[in-house]
Amino acid sequence: MFSKAKPAATKSPYAQQDPAFSDTKTSSPEPTKSLPSASRQSTSVIGSSTQVHGDINSDEDLTIEGQVTGIVTCKQHTVTLGSDSKLYGDAYAHTLRVSGNVEGNLVALHKATVHAGANVTGTITTPCLVLEDGSLFQGNIDMNPDNEIFATVFTSQQPSSTPTKSLRDHKRSDADENTTHADDAESSNADAKGSH
Numbered sequence: 001m002f003s004k005a006k007p008a009a010t011k012s013p014y015a016q017q018d019p020a021f022s023d024t025k026t027s028s029p030e031p032t033k034s035l036p037s038a039s040r041q042s043t044s045v046i047g048s049s050t051q052v053h054g055d056i057n058s059d060e061d062l063t064i065e066g067q068v069t070g071i072v073t074c075k076q077h078t079v080t081l082g083s084d085s086k087l088y089g090d091a092y093a094h095t096l097r098v099s100g101n102v103e104g105n106l107v108a109l110h111k112a113t114v115h116a117g118a119n120v121t122g123t124i125t126t127p128c129l130v131l132e133d134g135s136l137f138q139g140n141i142d143m144n145p146d147n148e149i150f151a152t153v154f155t156s157q158q159p160s161s162t163p164t165k166s167l168r169d170h171k172r173s174d175a176d177e178n179t180t181h182a183d184d185a186e187s188s189n190a191d192a193k194g195s196h
Helices: 148-154 161-178 183-195
Strands: 043-046 051-053 062-063 068-069 071-083 086-088 091-098 101-103 106-114 119-125 127-132 136-142
Touching: 106 148
Parallel strands: 043 062, 051 068, 062 071, 068 086, 071 091, 086 101, 091 106, 101 119, 106 119, 106 127, 119 136
Antiparallel strands: none
């Protein structure tokens, strides 16, 4: 009924096997295998007490907890703006997660999420947008997946300042077509008075 033999311990498939703590002794240490860089996920962090004035280009995920004045470009990765973050400029990323304050344009190739408590003023261009309850947004939304800005920003090898410049120039040219400048209006009025 009772046996003194202990059942063999079963190892969990999730247990780490560290050669330094193994029961068996080996004569030489086994070489460590390094992970391929594609499978390694790393994140750059701009801390809450950090202020950056200038453009940021990142080839890895980026978390901003501090203040950035400039253009943030992270074409193939995620940009996360923490709850205390402030971005005065534009952000271009594969995925955007916004919990802080933004005054500028947001362009996400895949998806943009504006979380509760976030405050965004500007234009959001993305094929998939989530505005959570409790978020504040003032501006324009463009969810056309064929928008030319995606081809301009995400397929070009141009410097990061070019996409913003082209986006602003594009908006400026549209505005110029629909705007009458004060000088033009005065000269038109003078011409109209002189022709009577």
